[in-house]
Amino acid sequence: MAEKKTSETARSEENKTTDAQPAVEQPSDRAPDPFANLAALRLEQDYQNNIGVLRVLTTVPVGKPGRQDFIRVHPDTSYRFDTMILELKEDREVYLVAPNLWALLADELSPVTLYTAVNRQGTVRVWPVKLPGPDGKENPWHVSAHQAAAQATKRWTRVAANMAIGSNEVHVATGELSPPKWPSESFQEILRIAFRGRYIDGPDHPVVMRLRGEA
Numbered sequence: 001m002a003e004k005k006t007s008e009t010a011r012s013e014e015n016k017t018t019d020a021q022p023a024v025e026q027p028s029d030r031a032p033d034p035f036a037n038l039a040a041l042r043l044e045q046d047y048q049n050n051i052g053v054l055r056v057l058t059t060v061p062v063g064k065p066g067r068q069d070f071i072r073v074h075p076d077t078s079y080r081f082d083t084m085i086l087e088l089k090e091d092r093e094v095y096l097v098a099p100n101l102w103a104l105l106a107d108e109l110s111p112v113t114l115y116t117a118v119n120r121q122g123t124v125r126v127w128p129v130k131l132p133g134p135d136g137k138e139n140p141w142h143v144s145a146h147q148a149a150a151q152a153t154k155r156w157t158r159v160a161a162n163m164a165i166g167s168n169e170v171h172v173a174t175g176e177l178s179p180p181k182w183p184s185e186s187f188q189e190i191l192r193i194a195f196r197g198r199y200i201d202g203p204d205h206p207v208v209m210r211l212r213g214e215a
Contacts, residue, residue: 084097095200111130114127124183145168
């Protein structure tokens with residue numbers, strides 16, 4: 001009889017021990033909530049420097065920056081130079097012209113300074129600003145554009161035409177904006193991309209023949 005009680009007591013103690021053990025959590029099939037930690041998803045301002053992507057410059061527009069674009073002009077003078085361009089205003093196209101054709105196309109050409117500029121989104125452009133013609137007469141539009149370019153070498157600047165005053169208005173950013181991201185390409189390479197297919201190198205060029213009424 002004592003042995004039976006001892007056996008029952010042992011089984012009772014075993015059951016108590018088993019009941020006291022915590023329940024084992026079963027693995028969940030639910031995926032972790034990606035929105036639980038929004039800080040991990042936040043895009044930092046310098047994200048372009050951290051994602052390991054090399055931006056390849058394939059297109060460089062030629063022309064005046066948009067009136068709402070804050071720009072910087074490359075402060076290195078090796079990223080600008082004076083030359084002659086030919087504008088097809090109806091087509092909104094700008095051509096570089098070989099020096100041996102300057103005399104032939106004198107009436108169609110404009111002396112300019114080609115500036116290298118970049119906006120806050122990192123878009124690189126070549127900005128042609130006209131120089132005084134053979135008579136040396138200065139145009140207020142061109143003078144104000146050169147002033148804007150000079151200002152943009154130091155601070156973020158916006159250029160907007162004001163027809164009422166017959167000149168460009170120059171606006172300087174008042175905030176502490178991030179520095180410009182300059183392209184790694186040389187000025188020579190930037191011009192090669194900007195004027196790809198738009199270099200007049202001979203009298204038989206389609207643009208020259210068009211201006212002569214031969215095509």
